[in-house]
Amino acid sequence: MSGHEHKYQLLVVDDEIYICNIVTEALSSSPDYQVVSFSDPKKALAYIETNQVDLVLTDLVMGDNSGVEMMDKALEHHPDCVVILMTAYPTVNNAISVMKKGAYDYLIKPFKLETLKSAIKRGLEHQALTRENLHLKEQLGLYQLSEALGSSTTLESMLNLAVDTAKSIIGVGAVSVLVSESSAQIPVPYIVKGEPADDEASDLLLGKHHISQLCFRESKVQTISRKIKGKRPVIRTMASFPLMSRNQTIGQLNIVREDCYMRLTPGQMHLLSIIASKVASVIENNRLYENLQTSYLTAIKALANAIEARDRYTRGHTDRVTILADLIASRLGWSEQDRANLKMGCTLHDIGKIGVPDAILNKPNILSNDEREQMEVHPRLGAKILEEIDHLGPAIPYVLYHHERYDGTGYPHRLAGENIPIEGRLLAVVDTYDAIVSDRPYRQGASSECAIEELQKFKGTQFDPAIVDELVAAWNEGLIEQLGIYQIKNEPAPVQ
Numbered sequence: 171m172s173g174h175e176h177k178y179q180l181l182v183v184d185d186e187i188y189i190c191n192i193v194t195e196a197l198s199s200s201p202d203y204q205v206v207s208f209s210d211p212k213k214a215l216a217y218i219e220t221n222q223v224d225l226v227l228t229d230l231v232m233g234d235n236s237g238v239e240m241m242d243k244a245l246e247h248h249p250d251c252v253v254i255l256m257t258a259y260p261t262v263n264n265a266i267s268v269m270k271k272g273a274y275d276y277l278i279k280p281f282k283l284e285t286l287k288s289a290i291k292r293g294l295e296h297q298a299l300t301r302e303n304l305h306l307k308e309q310l311g312l313y314q315l316s317e318a319l320g321s322s323t324t325l326e327s328m329l330n331l332a333v334d335t336a337k338s339i340i341g342v343g344a345v346s347v348l349v350s351e352s353s354a355q356i357p358v359p360y361i362v363k364g365e366p367a368d369d370e371a372s373d374l375l376l377g378k379h380h381i382s383q384l385c386f387r388e389s390k391v392q393t394i395s396r397k398i399k400g401k402r403p404v405i406r407t408m409a410s411f412p413l414m415s416r417n418q419t420i421g422q423l424n425i426v427r428e429d430c431y432m433r434l435t436p437g438q439m440h441l442l443s444i445i446a447s448k449v450a451s452v453i454e455n456n457r458l459y460e461n462l463q464t465s466y467l468t469a470i471k472a473l474a475n476a477i478e479a480r481d482r483y484t485r486g487h488t489d490r491v492t493i494l495a496d497l498i499a500s501r502l503g504w505s506e507q508d509r510a511n512l513k514m515g516c517t518l519h520d521i522g523k524i525g526v527p528d529a530i531l532n533k534p535n536i537l538s539n540d541e542r543e544q545m546e547v548h549p550r551l552g553a554k555i556l557e558e559i560d561h562l563g564p565a566i567p568y569v570l571y572h573h574e575r576y577d578g579t580g581y582p583h584r585l586a587g588e589n590i591p592i593e594g595r596l597l598a599v600v601d602t603y604d605a606i607v608s609d610r611p612y613r614q615g616a617s618s619e620c621a622i623e624e625l626q627k628f629k630g631t632q633f634d635p636a637i638v639d640e641l642v643a644a645w646n647e648g649l650i651e652q653l654g655i656y657q658i659k660n661e662p663a664p665v666q
């Protein structure tokens with residue numbers, strides 16, 4: 171026991187007032203103890219309900235009230251409280267029964283004051299170890315949070331984890347995370363967990379309470395005791411922690427804790443502020459990632475435009491293919507992530523044409539065998555370019571496999587059927603549809619009816635039948651026309 175700022179709160183209860191006095195006097199000499207004693211057990215019971223108590227020393231038999239009742243009350247309100255019972259009428263049964271119910275020790279009157287002091291000392295040491303253990307468990311929770319944050323992918327799942335950990339630290343209560351788009355903006359609720367007990371609690375969680383409104387650069391805490399008629403008072407702790415990133419406040423973590431009349435310990439406050447800093451870094455990382463993503467997409471777009479600029483006959487092809495492929499992917503039930511990859515893959519699918527000479531790319535006649543060979547290098551070349559950039563990996567299946575054919579006669583790998591990755595099979599169908607309806611060096615674009623007919627004709631040989639069916643269904647429902655990316659041509663355009 172060291173440091174006198176924190177004193178152990180000891181409660182002595184005995185209906186014989188002289189015992190209260192002797193014990194209190196003996197224990198009060200220690201600077202580590204704050205002793206309160208009652209000879210009226212009813213007053214002691216009331217005291218336990220509203221005050222911090224670390225150790226209870228109580229007589230076992232006191233008129234109508236028993237020491238066991240005192241112990242039950244103490245353990246109900248202070249689960250890690252140390253209870254020592256005293257009795258002048260010891261029986262083995264009594265001793266066993268109270269120890270089973272959670273007493274730490276059992277003293278037989280009369281006892282030496284030294285015996286009492288050493289029992290109290292051991293009890294409080296045991297309690298310190300239990301509290302330390304609890305503290306380690308909390309730290310373990312933080313460690314697990316760090317680990318989980320490392321393996322989570324979405325901002326939402328990461329924030330949920332952080333808020334759940336904050337909730338488990340405060341026990342009963344509610345937690346919210348507010349995030350602002352910029353340092354000048356008022357933070358808005360991102361996650362609220364737990365039921366706020368009243369308007370004041372809900373205001374704090376939503377950032378409308380004065381504590382949360384003040385919380386711009388440092389944490390604020392308010393602890394109030396609320397008296398509820400007919401019930402014991404509860405202590406409400408409300409706290410707001412700023413989410414700081416690069417010296418800017420980007421949001422706040424708010425907590426309301428109630429119905430647990432122990433105050434938040436400095437350790438818990440510390441843990442919550444660590445969680446707030448973790449939440450801030452998760453949000454900041456997510457923003458950086460999103461910026462990076464936008465920069466990548468801009469760079470990809472610039473690359474794709476550079477290729478299209480060389481190939482004057484396929485202008486707009488990449489955009490149209492991306493839009494049409496996304497329509498089909500959405501009908502096939504692809505995930506958000508897969509559709510984001512699809513956009514990148516479709517945009518980049520012909521990137522390998524960067525290595526195809528202009529003369530071949532823009533040749534208005536049908537290609538010779540040699541020229542065709544040079545043209546057919548583009549999927550491999552494109553994939554090779556993308557391999558160097560980690561972030562663009564998901565685009566590779568589109569780039570590499572969009573000229574494979576379902577019957578295994580395509581290039582570059584001559585894969586067949588489902589061995590062709592779905593990305594390649596989807597893009598092959600959409601790419602062909604677009605090629606047929608668009609103008610080419612040697613002909614003008616045909617009608618969509620003509621394209622549909624062509625796809626049906628090569629369904630199962632060149633194309634995956636299921637994907638053709640899906641595109642045809644979308645066309646029949648008028649969804650392709652609704653995309654507004656194709657001019658309507660009722661008749662095949664005359665060849666010039």
Ligand SMILES: [Fe+2]
Pocket residue numbers: 519520548572573
């Ligand atoms: Fe291609």
